[in-house]
Amino acid sequence: MFTNRKSTRVSLRVLAACLVLYPVVALSETAQDDDNDDANDAREHYEAREALRLGQILPLDKIIEAVRKEIAGDIIEIEFERNDGRYVYELEIIDPSGRVVEVEVDARTAEILEREEDE
Incomplete structure (x- = not known):
C-alpha cells in the first residue's frame, strides 16, 4: 500500500485538531444544558x-x-411540576430500610x- 506523506500529515493535523476541539465543544454543550x-x-x-x-x-x-x-425517612429530592393541569410535588425519600420511595403529592391538598x- 502506498501512502502519501503529505496526506498523512494533513490527516494527523485534522485528527489533532479534532482531539483538541472536542473537549471545548463538549464543555460548551454541557454549559448550555446547565x-x-x-x-x-x-x-x-x-x-x-x-x-x-x-x-x-x-x-x-x-x-x-x-x-x-405517612412515610418515614429522609427526603433527598423535591420537584415541583404541573401534571394534567394540577400542581404536584414529587418527593424522593429514603425510608429507614434504605429503599427509595417516590411519591407524588397534590400541591393544593397535600394528598x-x-x-x-x-425494591
Whole structure:
C-alpha cells in the first residue's frame, strides 16, 4: 500500500485538531444544558411562588409535614411540576430500610396521589 506523506500529515493535523476541539465543544454543550436547567429551575421557582401567592398550593413545609405522617425517612429530592393541569410535588425519600420511595403529592391538598417503592 502506498501512502502519501503529505496526506498523512494533513490527516494527523485534522485528527489533532479534532482531539483538541472536542473537549471545548463538549464543555460548551454541557454549559448550555446547565443554562437550560437553570432556566427551567428559575421558571419552576417563579411558578411555585406565584401559585403559593395566589393560594393555589400549600406551602412546602405543609406538604412535607403531611408526607412525613405517612412515610418515614429522609427526603433527598423535591420537584415541583404541573401534571394534567394540577400542581404536584414529587418527593424522593429514603425510608429507614434504605429503599427509595417516590411519591407524588397534590400541591393544593397535600394528598398523596401516587407512591412507588424501589425494591
